[in-house]
Amino acid sequence: RRQESHMAQIEKLEVQVDVKSSPERFYETxxxxxxxxxxxxPNEVRDAQLLKGEWDSVGSVIQYSFAPEGNVSSHIDFLQIDTIDEENKSITYTVLDGSEAKKYYKNCRMTVHALEKSEGGGSSVKVYIEYEKQNEASPAPTRYTEFANVVYKNIDAYIINNA
Incomplete structure (x- = not known):
């Protein structure tokens, strides 16, 4: 019997979404x-439920029901907050077992980081995704980057309309 050993192939994906609100306001919201x-x-996020902890504390688990690309059927992901860096305005999540994403990825971590834009005001919100595919057929997690593009702009509009 032959045993095969594979080095974990960690892949990375990054997206940047420019918004009008300040990094502080975006991060806080x-x-x-x-x-x-x-x-x-509402077209992208059907539901958000706190399963453990507080909405804004390390170790918290939040269940999201997403509707990717406006699909009628939604999928469920469980995200745990791993780190909160107030000074650098970043939050890191791990996708937990039971999540739809686990069908495609052995491991998946996301970091959301709000940064001051170099010119013109507002901020750049960067999302870094590190993931390990279940197999070669697993797609890159581009649905999360597409999701970020839409949802972060909606959050920005909410902040501006409620300033």
Missing amino acids: YLRENYLLPKVS
Whole structure:
């Protein structure tokens, strides 16, 4: 019997979404008011439920029901907050077992980072995704980057309209 050993192939994906609100406002809203996502972006986020902890604390587990690309059927992901970096305005999540994403990825971590834009005001929100595919047929997690493009702009509009 032959045993094959594979080195884990960690792949990375990154997207940047430019928004009008300041990095502080975007970060604060995204971290502390993420229960508003179904209200702010109802076509993309059907539901958000806190399963463990607080909305804005390390170790918390949040269940999201997403509707990727506006599909009628939604999928469920369980995200755990791993790190919160107030100074750098970044939050890192791990996708937990039981998530739809686990069908495609052995491991998946996402970091959302709000940065000051170099010119013109507003901020750049960067999403870094590190993932390991279940197999070669697994797609890259581009649905999360497409999701970020739409939802982060909706969060931005919410911030501006409620300033």
